[in-house]
Amino acid sequence: MKAINPIRMGGVEVLPLIEGGKGISVSNGASAGAWACEGGVGTFSAVNADFFDENGERAPQVYHGRTRRERHEELVAYGVAGGIAQARVAHERRNGQGRIHANILWEMGGAERVIRGVLEGAKGLIHGITCGAGMPYRLAEIARDFGVFYYPIVSSARAFNALWKRSYHKAREWLGGVVYEDPWLAGGHNGLSNSEDPQQPEPPYPRVLRLRQQMREFGLDDTPIIMAGGVWWLEEWEDWIDNKELGPIAFQFGTRPLLTKESPISDAWKQRLLTLKEGDVLLQRFSPTGFYSSAVRNEFIRELEARNERQVAYTAEPVGEHTVEYGVGPRKRPVWLTPRDYGRARQWEAEGHTEAMRTPDNTLVFVTPEKQQEILQDQVECMGCLSSCRFSNWSQHEPDYSTGKKADPRSFCIQKTLQDIAHNGSVERNLMFAGHNAFRFASDPFYSNGFIPTVKQLVQRILTGR
Numbered sequence: 001m002k003a004i005n006p007i008r009m010g011g012v013e014v015l016p017l018i019e020g021g022k023g024i025s026v027s028n029g030a031s032a033g034a035w036a037c038e039g040g041v042g043t044f045s046a047v048n049a050d051f052f053d054e055n056g057e058r059a060p061q062v063y064h065g066r067t068r069r070e071r072h073e074e075l076v077a078y079g080v081a082g083g084i085a086q087a088r089v090a091h092e093r094r095n096g097q098g099r100i101h102a103n104i105l106w107e108m109g110g111a112e113r114v115i116r117g118v119l120e121g122a123k124g125l126i127h128g129i130t131c132g133a134g135m136p137y138r139l140a141e142i143a144r145d146f147g148v149f150y151y152p153i154v155s156s157a158r159a160f161n162a163l164w165k166r167s168y169h170k171a172r173e174w175l176g177g178v179v180y181e182d183p184w185l186a187g188g189h190n191g192l193s194n195s196e197d198p199q200q201p202e203p204p205y206p207r208v209l210r211l212r213q214q215m216r217e218f219g220l221d222d223t224p225i226i227m228a229g230g231v232w233w234l235e236e237w238e239d240w241i242d243n244k245e246l247g248p249i250a251f252q253f254g255t256r257p258l259l260t261k262e263s264p265i266s267d268a269w270k271q272r273l274l275t276l277k278e279g280d281v282l283l284q285r286f287s288p289t290g291f292y293s294s295a296v297r298n299e300f301i302r303e304l305e306a307r308n309e310r311q312v313a314y315t316a317e318p319v320g321e322h323t324v325e326y327g328v329g330p331r332k333r334p335v336w337l338t339p340r341d342y343g344r345a346r347q348w349e350a351e352g353h354t355e356a357m358r359t360p361d362n363t364l365v366f367v368t369p370e371k372q373q374e375i376l377q378d379q380v381e382c383m384g385c386l387s388s389c390r391f392s393n394w395s396q397h398e399p400d401y402s403t404g405k406k407a408d409p410r411s412f413c414i415q416k417t418l419q420d421i422a423h424n425g426s427v428e429r430n431l432m433f434a435g436h437n438a439f440r441f442a443s444d445p446f447y448s449n450g451f452i453p454t455v456k457q458l459v460q461r462i463l464t465g466r
Contacts, residue, residue, distance in 0.1 A: 001233075001235040001240065001384035001464075001465035002238050002241045003235065004016065004234060004241070004463050005188065005415065006039070006247050006417070007224055008222075008224075008248075008252060009041070009099075009176055009216055009224050009250065010099060010127055010149040010176035010177070011149070011176075012099065012127050013257060014039060014041055014098055014099055015038070015039040015040040015098075015117060015459075015463075016040075016224070016249065016250035016251060017034040017035075017039075017040035017250070017251060017253065017459060017462060017463075018039070018040060018041040018043065018226055018228075018250055018251065018252040018253070019031065019032060019036075019040065019041065019042050019043045019101020019252075019253060019254075019255030019257050020043060020103075020228060020244055020252045020253060020257070020260070021043040021044065021046075021101070021102075021130055022029050022045055022103075022187075022188065022254060022433065023045055023047055023188060023221075023433060024047055024048045024049075024418040025045065025048070025049060025050050025419075025420055025422040025423070026045060026258070026263075026264065026265060026414075026422055026433075027043055027049065027103070027257065027263075028044050028049065028086050028089070028090075028264050028414075029042055029044050029046065029085070029086035029087065029088065029089025029090035029091075029092075030090075030093060030262050030264065031044070031257060031260065031262045031263055031264065031404060031455065032044040032086075032090040032093075032094075032101075033089060033091070033092065033093025033094045033100070033101055033134055034093055034260075034262040034456070035098065035257065035455050036090065036094035036097055036098030036099055036100055036453035037092075037093060037094050037095050037097050037098060037100050037455075037456075037457070037458055038097070038098065038455065038459040038460075039097055039103055039459075039465065040099075040459065041099045041100075041128070042069065042090060042094065042100055042101070042104050042248075043100075043101040043130060044083075044086045044089075044090050044098070044100070044101075044102060044103070044113060044186065045084070045086075045103050046079065046083040046086070046102040046103060046104045046118055047079070047084060047104060047108050048075070048079055048084050048106055048108075048385065048415070048418075049079065049085065049086045049217070049420070050085065050121075051078070051081040051084075051085040052085055052239065053083040058271065058423075059286055059418070060260060060341060061074075061075075061078050062107055063075070063105050063381075063383050065383075066382065067394075068083055068382050068384050068394055068396075068401060069384070069401055071382070071383035071384065071397065072109055072110065072383055072384030072394075073311060073395040074383065075109060075110065075383045075384060076109070076110040076113050076117075078113055079110065079114040079117075079118075079313065080113075080117030080118055080121065081180060081448075083102060083114065083115070083118030083122070083349070084117075084118055084121040087100065087118065087120065087122035087125040087126050087142075088125060089127070091125040091160050092121075094430070095295070096294060097273070098129075099127040099128065099176070099257060099441065100125065100126055100127055100359070101126070101127065101128040101129060101151065102115065102118060102129050102130070102219065103129075103130045103131070104117075104129065104130075104131050104393075104464065105131070105132065105133035105134070105189070106131055106132065106134035106135070106136035106139070106205075106387075107133045107134040107289050107291075107386055107387050107388070108125045108133070108384050108385065108386060109130075109383075109384040109385045109387055109394075109396055110369060110387075110393055110396065111136075111382075111387065112297070113144065115129060115131075115142060116142060116145075116146075116240070116266070119142070119146040119397050120146070123146075125149060125308075125346065125426060127148060127149065128143075128148055128149040128150065128151055128176050128252075129142070129143060129148060129151065129155060130150075130152075130179060131149040131150070131151070131152060131153060132152070132153025132154070132179070132181060132191065132289065133153075133189045133289065134164065134387075135159070135163060136152060136163070136212065137163060137166050137167045139167075139168075140166070140168045140171035140172075140455035141167065141168050141171065141202050142170040142256055143171060143174045144170075144174050147174075148174070148175075148339060149172075149175070149176030150174055150175060150176060151175075151176050151178065151179050151226065152168070152178060152179065152226070153179040153181050153191075153194070154179070154180060154181070154191065154211070155180070155181055155182070155183045155190065155191030155193075155211075156193065156207065156211070157207070157210040157211040157213070157214040158194035159191065160178060160215070160404030161213060163186065164218055169191065169218065169358040172218075172219075172220075174335065175220070175223055176219075176224075177221075177223060177224040177225065177226050177250065177258050178211065178215065178223065178224075178225050178226065179225075179228050179252065180204070180207070180208050180211055180225055180226065180227055180228060181224040181228040182204045182207075182227075182228065182230055183196065183198075183228030183229075183292070184198075184229075184392050184435075184436070185201075185204070185229035185296065185383065185435060185436050185437070186228055186229030186230070187254055187255055187294045187295075187296075187433045187434045187436070187438070187460040188254070188293055188294065188415050188433045188437055189287065189289060189291045189292070189293045189302065189363070190283065190291065190293060190294060191291070192292045192460075193293075198283050198292060199375050201448075202391070203296050204227065204229070204230070204435050205239075208225060208240075208246060208249075209245060209246060210240075210246050210394075211216065211225060212225060212245070212246055214269075216246075216247075221247060222247065222248060224247075224248040224249065224250050225247065225248070225249055225250075226249075226250045226281070227249060227250070227251050227252065227253050228251075228252035228254060229436075230435065230436065230437055231251045231252065231437075232255055232256065232410050232437050232440055232444075232463070233462075233465065234251065234305045234462060234463075235465050235466070243390075244416060249352075250278065251399055251432070253462070254435055255434055255437060255438050256458060256462075257458065258270070258273060258434075258450055258457065259273055259274070259441060259447065259453075260453055260454060260455050260458055261452060261454045261455070262454065262455050263312075264422070265421075265422070266301075266421075266424045266425075266427070268424075268427050269421065269432070270452060271450075272296070272427045272432070272439050273434070273438060273441050274442055274447060274450060275440060276434070276438050276439045276441060276444060277439050277442065278280065278298055278439040279298055279439070280438070280439060281295065281296055281297070281435065281436045281439070282295060282296075282297040282309045282436055283296050283436075284304075284305075286301070286304045286308070286411055286412065287411065288386060288389045288391035288392070288408075288411040288412065288414050289386060289388075289389075289390075289391050289414070290390055293339070293433065294433065294434065294435065294436060295431055295432055295433050295434060296432040296433075296434050296438070297449030298428045298430075298432055298447060299428040299429050300417065300425065300428065300430055300431055300432070301431075304344060304410075304412065307365055307367060307371075307409075308365065308403065308410050310348050310353055310362065310365055310367070311359075311363050311365045311410070312338075312341035312344060312345060312364055313337075313338075313341070313361075313362060313363050314326070314328075314336060314337055314338055314362060314364055315335065315336045315362070316336075317336065318336045319336070321338045321339075322337060322338055323338070323339065324335040324336060324337050324338065324339050324341075324342040326345060326356075327344060328356050328358065328364065329356075330446070332350070335364070338400060345364070345366065346441065347349070349366070349446040353366065353367055353368055354368070354369060355364040355367050355369055355371075355372040357372060357375070357407055357409040358406060358409075359406065359409060359410055360405040360406045360408055365409055365410055367409070368440065372409075378391075378392075378412070378416060379392045379393075379407050379412040379413075381413075381447075382394050383418075384401075385394055385414065385415035386414070388403055388422050389403070389410035390403065390405070390407075390408045390411055391407060391408055391409075391412060391413060391414075392407050393405055393406065393408075393411070394405040412431070414431065416429060417430045417431045418457075440459075444459055445466075446466075453457050
């Protein structure tokens with residue numbers, strides 16, 4: 001295995017090993033600080049991060065507002081408090097080594113307000129901000145205002161080109177690196193475009209090379225590219241290391257740090273990771289963001305698959321083959337189905353899925369009364385955790401704070417499920433994000449007999465190879 005030497009990133013030399021930021025409370029100050037302490041870059045999630053009460057215990061996020069707008073303001077305040085708290089923990093645990101980054105999602109509710117509040121309240125403790133899940137044009141401006149480096153997450157050279165030309169060229173001195181997140185390999189939300197086939201993965205090397213070529217056109221020859229998604233052993237990427245064609249490369253580890261002593265996820269989650277098989281992680285489009293995302297195909301995902309299969313198109317008047325009247329809701333308001341779909345609907349009703357819920361696409365999905373009640377309750381309790389949510393139809397933009405579309409019962413409340421699984425909730429009945437290489441935990445000798453390393457042990461193993 002080639003020697004792994006420090007690279008210059010964000011104005012200093014660090015090991016080219018980055019801990020990927022992971023959602024609500026899944027990478028926190030403890031895990032980020034431990035990773036940075038080993039000389040790399042630790043990343044805590046500033047998405048609804050945990051904060052602490054006067055006794056040092058995690059404070060639950062309880063919402064009191066009667067309206068979505070009121071709860072949204074509470075969510076932003078919680079986000080700022082949590083981000084500051086995790087930055088302080090990370091700073092303390094890094095022992096002056098490495099670097100600390102904060103990760104945000106541009107599509108999260110109040111993203112700019114949250115990250116500005118965190119950077120203001122944790123001055124000097126955060127060295128960089130990584131951001132994806134959307135097109136974060138204002139990221140460069142935020143970084144410049146606070147004197148920290150920024151690391152946009154992109155999945156193509158085209159996306160970076162758009163970001164650079166619109167805004168990033170104005171703050172080029174604060175661009176610390178560009179994260180290439182492979183849309184077919186990475187966990188969580190993925191940046192697949194409409195021109196890309198989710199069933200036809202493309203090899204990452206040519207895509208990263210195109211990104212480097214694009215960056216060179218802008219004079220960014222020495223700005224590191226961070227490869228994210230599918231990285232397990234560095235010897236599997238030896239042709240990338242010290243490769244003049246690619247330029248400086250660092251590697252982001254998102255899934256592997258989940259299985260460490262410092263990882264805040266539950267023991268049940270860690271044990272579940274050790275049992276995954278190839279193909280257990282599914283690339284799907286159920287997320288209320290509208291993006292594709294990769295998650296373990298557990299009971300939660302299988303219920304969404306089944307729910308979406310129990311779906312038929314309807315018309316408001318009899319048109320074409322839609323000739324059979326069907327009553328929807330308590331008042332049995334009529335819509336028209338095809339004869340075949342009417343038969344399917346009756347079959348689903350016989351199986352207990354008696355409630356037909358309208359979608360924004362003029363279809364009906366059939367669910368049990370209990371599931372309908374859960375969906376409606378989750379929609380009512382929305383606190384605006386996304387800038388725009390297809391599940392609840394919330395939008396953070398005035399004047400209506402609505403997407404203008406029907407709430408979509410084919411999706412789910414992402415805030416609810418990610419908070420639950422992050423705080424010891426069921427690993428079968430919640431969304432469990434993971435990269436597509438997660439099945440390797442079960443076969444990698446490093447984890448034999450259920451061994452769970454410390455971050456220090458994992459980093460040393462990555463540096464020395466198998």
